Amino acid sequence: MDMTTGNKTSRREPRITLVGAGPGDPELITVKGAKALKDADVILYDALVDEGILNYANPEVIKVYVGKRSGEHSYGQDAINKLMIDYALNYGHVVRLKGGDPFVFGRGYEELDFAAGYSIPAEVIPGLSxxxxxxxxxxxxxxxxxxxxxxxxxxxxxxxxxxxxxxxxxxxxxxxxxxxxxxxxxxxxxxxxxxxxxxxxxxxxxxxxxxxxxxxxxxxxxxxxxxxxxxxxxxxxxxxxxxxxxxxxxxxxxxxxxxxxxxxx
CATH class of the missing domain: 3.30.950.10 (Tetrapyrrole methylase, C-terminal domain)
Known part of the structure; x- marks a missing residue:
């Protein structure tokens, strides 16, 4: 897991944003998606996300790799759901960054539904599938x-x-x-x-x-x-x-x- 600890002085209200990163090229993320990254306290990102996209984020943001690659440690969907909630409750704004679009074979609705179970506000920013x-x-x-x-x-x-x-x-x-x-x-x-x-x-x-x-x-x-x-x-x-x-x-x-x-x- 790649994690960089942030230096936030005050915790904000928990909320979650599902952001589609697009097909790979960091420049193909939407403007709204890039703004969400800039505002994030924590970013959970997948294997298909080009790490260059993380340059849109605040340098102090906590970055957590939760992707799946052959031969590497990976997180199951249940573990990702729990991490998302835990970080939101402890740090504030969590961006769940997913390759392509979150709702095209991205299991985005499962994460949205999980957040609703904890009454944490969540929104979706589509990506280019x-x-x-x-x-x-x-x-x-x-x-x-x-x-x-x-x-x-x-x-x-x-x-x-x-x-x-x-x-x-x-x-x-x-x-x-x-x-x-x-x-x-x-x-x-x-x-x-x-x-x-x-x-x-x-x-x-x-x-x-x-x-x-x-x-x-x-x-x-x-x-x-x-x-x-x-x-x-x-x-x-x-x-x-x-x-x-x-x-x-x-x-x-x-x-x-x-x-x-x-x-x-």
């Missing part, structure tokens, strides 16, 4: 006239470690499908789309979107597994399945190859 902003930064629109009228945002892996049942339905739809936390199940997810006859459907895999560690693989359902391995893409990463991926500049050579192949056949 990686589901929309990361493809957007790659100039991949989730909807586009003539290509996609809607989109799904689905978790790749449920709490039980299984593929989400919603993915089966999403693979059958004509919508753009964004899969978060699904890289480890990529082969199984690809199989779902193949079973629906979508082996030629464009796909993008984006690692650490908006950050210096960003990597991109653009292909089709039939090739994306090999491309991900070839480019060394690892978690955290999201997947975008849909015809909108064909708008990405990197897809053009692929499109030309298949058009030429069709002409030869």
């Amino acid at each position: 990686s589901a929309i902003s990361v493809p957007g930064l790659q100039q991949i629109p989730l909807t586009h006239r003539g290509l996609s009228e809607s989109f799904w945002v689905v978790t790749g892996t449920t709490v039980s470690g299984q593929i989400s049942n919603d993915l089966y339905e999403a693979a059958r739809s004509k919508a753009t499908v964004v899969v978060l936390m699904g890289l480890g199940k990529l082969r199984e997810i690809v199989k779902l789309f193949r079973n629906e006859g979508k082996g030629q459907l464009p796909v993008a895999a984006i690692q650490s979107g908006s950050t210096k560690n960003e990597k991109l693989a653009v292909g089709i359902v039939d090739t994306i597994v090999e491309l991900v391995e070839e480019k060394g893409i690892s978690a955290p990463a999201l997947l975008v399945f849909g015809h909108v991926v064909s708008l990405h500049p990197a897809y053009q050579p692929i499109r030309e190859f298949y058009e030429a192949l069709k002409e030869e056949l």
Whole structure:
């Protein structure tokens, strides 16, 4: 745990603010989110939060890392809830800083509900969800006239470690499908789309979107597994399945190859 002790001379009334940090780039946090960090007495932040975002905070703020990374100490949700309350009661304003948006697979409502159980005032400051902003930064629109009228945002892996049942339905739809936390199940997810006859459907895999560690693989359902391995893409990463991926500049050579192949056949 990374903790820096503050020097507050007087304790303020307890309150909690859930702040979405955005997809990774510290500059993509909202102005209101940055102001909340500046006002915080304590910040509890997750693994997916770029620590550069903490530069918006008062230098004397207490910073507590409660994220989860492979091979490192991590906090369960119950422990995080209790820490949040304890710090609020003892120090005042607690900012719970979460990657992306707190309400998109961020368990934000659980923390909001927990605070309500202790009658501690709480508010939410939304963040840019990686589901929309990361493809957007790659100039991949989730909807586009003539290509996609809607989109799904689905978790790749449920709490039980299984593929989400919603993915089966999403693979059958004509919508753009964004899969978060699904890289480890990529082969199984690809199989779902193949079973629906979508082996030629464009796909993008984006690692650490908006950050210096960003990597991109653009292909089709039939090739994306090999491309991900070839480019060394690892978690955290999201997947975008849909015809909108064909708008990405990197897809053009692929499109030309298949058009030429069709002409030869």
